Amino acid sequence: MKCGAQESKTIMIKRQTQLLIQLFAFISSLIPPTMAEQSAEWNRFRGPHGSGVATGCQPPVRIGKDCEAWRVPVPQGLSSPILSQNRIFLTATNSGELVTLAFDKKSGKELWRRAAPVRASEKVHQAGSQAASTALVDKQSVIVYFGSYGLLCYDHDGNELWNKEIPTPKTLYGMATSPIGFEKLVIMVFDDDRNLPDSKLSCSKVVAFDKETGEEVWQTVRPFSRSGWSTPIIWNHKDGADLVVLGDGRLNAYDPSTGEGKWFATGFSRETIAVPVANRDHVFASSSRRGGDGDEDTNPKPFWDSILPFDENKNGRIERSEMKPPFTFPFRPELPLGHPGFGFPMPENPQKREERVDWILSWFDKDKDRAWSEEEFIKGFKNKPGKPLLMAVRPGGSGDVTSTHSTWSANKNIPEIPSPLLHEDIIYLIRAGGVLAATNANDGKLIYRNRISSLGGQCTASPVGANGHLYLVASHGVISVVATGKEFKEIHSYDLGEESETTPAIDQNSLYIRTQKHLIAFRKSK
Incomplete structure (x- = not known):
């Protein structure tokens, strides 16, 4: 009897444990990725999952001289800083060289810089840069991409681990997409204006490389896509994971492990720059009309x-x-x-x-x-080709899901360059002219639209958020801090003193901003 009782007790404990595991898994599935992985570092363009949100972090709100921890000179470039442990990485152009730099987080001291091998320089738009792609970092390595060369991988001390020379795609403005990671893979989108041999289809492609060796793992052609500038994301949802790529006219999803195509949605313009954002229920993607118009009916x-x-x-x-x-x-x-x-x-x-x-x-x-x-x-006056679009797509589809899995779409307040930011069921969109719009993520209805006078002019940096605040940077060098929520409330603004066109990075208590000539750390005192 004692043996039987003990056996029953063991079975009961196992069942309780299994139930707890299942309950934990169910609860975790309901939590958006940005909430479920609070410890995720700002290791790629726009931080964890490309969301722009730093959960659990508390950078200063009243940005200014009082909280400026350091300001160090950096060569020119349009890539954004990324963070890993006690280091900051970014890329730049310097005296004709394409360089990768590492800085100490605490002091801003430059720790090392490495130049990419010399090759024919990529042609870029006058407002662009040959160092526009943001690096990818994990605990072992930092991976950078230059359109003029290809991929290079270093350890955190600047020792080269591998490099992969890649032909430069033909684009309208120059390459700007950035590498992302998935498990042991580095994934890059090479959208191209050139055609396949003896074809009118594009030679665009998305390629996965082994993170440790740089060897190609899989490649999938994108024959209907021309040059684009968006960076992909990994969308984790109830049915698994999708590699989501916004490109010329289409939003595509692939299996990130194999590259197999899963679904696509149409209606986007020729000019796709913004990074999609997602929660467990939807992925949200946006593109303005070509030339930057953000409203369907443009006022001439x-x-x-x-x-x-x-x-x-x-x-x-x-x-x-x-x-x-x-x-x-x-x-x-x-x-x-x-x-x-x-x-x-x-x-x-x-x-x-x-x-x-x-x-x-x-x-x-x-x-x-x-x-x-x-x-x-x-x-x-006529509107330029295409139309501005913000679309919400739910998971589970295959093939063309434009009419079957698009929950809603909107055609106003769409930025040309900045990516959307999703926080607590509100999508925030910052447009040129300093126009900030908040949209309900559940139905696409406008919550508010407000012009921030200090942010007039162009806005190329994407919004980032932490601790209930948005950080918005105008190209002329003013940063505005706005409270999240259904009512517009600007908390603070500050003039950085020089132009800034790149997206900031955030860690536990700091905000890092790259300006035209400097890398600046604003830090909240402990």
Whole structure:
């Protein structure tokens, strides 16, 4: 009897243990990844899972000189800082070299820098950089990508572990996608404007490499995608894990272990830059209309106002004789005249430039008087190709899920470059001009839309969040701190003193920002 009783007791304990394990697994499945993995480091572009959210961290809220721990000079580049243990890593261009740098978190001291092997330089947009891709780091290695070379892997002391030379994709602006990790893999998207041999299909592809050796593990072609600038994410949901890639016109999902295609959703524009975000129930992806328009129906008046400085004789018209450099058709009226991203690209050759100006003039000069009136411009203004889109897709589909698994979509308040940030069922979107929109993640309805006056102009940095606050950085170098929640509330703003176009990084008590010339640490005192 005693033996039987003991056996029954053992069986009961085993059953209770199994129930507890199942209960824990069930509860864990309900917790978003950013909450379930509080200890995750800021080890890739936009931190854990590409979410931009640092759960459990408390960086300072009132950013300023009082909490500036250090400020150190860095070479130019558009990659964002990433963090691992006591180190910070980033990439840069320096005197024609492509370099990877490591800094000490506590002091900002540069620990080492390594140059990539020399190869033909990638052609990039005037506003871009050959060091635009953010590194990937784990406890053993740091992996960087340069479009001009390929992948390089170092240990944390700067010793090269392997390198992988990769042909440079042909793109409109230069490569900007960043590597991500999945288990023992490094995954990269190489979207390309070149065609496959004897085909009109693209030679774009997504490739997984062995993290320890750099050897290719799998490769999947993306024949309907042209150049894109988004970085993929791993979406963990109730049915498993998807590798989600936003590209030209489509959101695609693959099996991250094998590269096998799973599903896709359409409706996105040619210009895909933002990183998708996700919770257990949905993945959310966004793209503006090509040229940066964030609303489906664009107001042409700001575009007209942006070229009025060319009206030299102040007669309210833009005459052909007034269309002198840096005149062009405006794409992004919030940018200053002469900025490389302001308008339609113009040839450097004077004759070809004049020919292009004549062509642009013809768009609105319907009465053939060699001038634009405001009435002509506004009446003839047309939205650029595609439409702005924010889409929510639920898991479980296969093939084209646009109509079957898209829970909702929105066509207003969509940023061109910054990625969305998801926090507690609210999606935050920061647009050029400092327009912040909060959208309900469950139904896509607008909660609020507010213009932050200190953030006027271009915004290229993606928002990051921690401890109930959003950190928003404008390209002209002002950071605004806004409380999360259903009501807009700006807490603080601060001028960094120089331009900043990269996404900040966060750890337990610090915010790290790369400006045009410096890497800065703002730290909350313990």
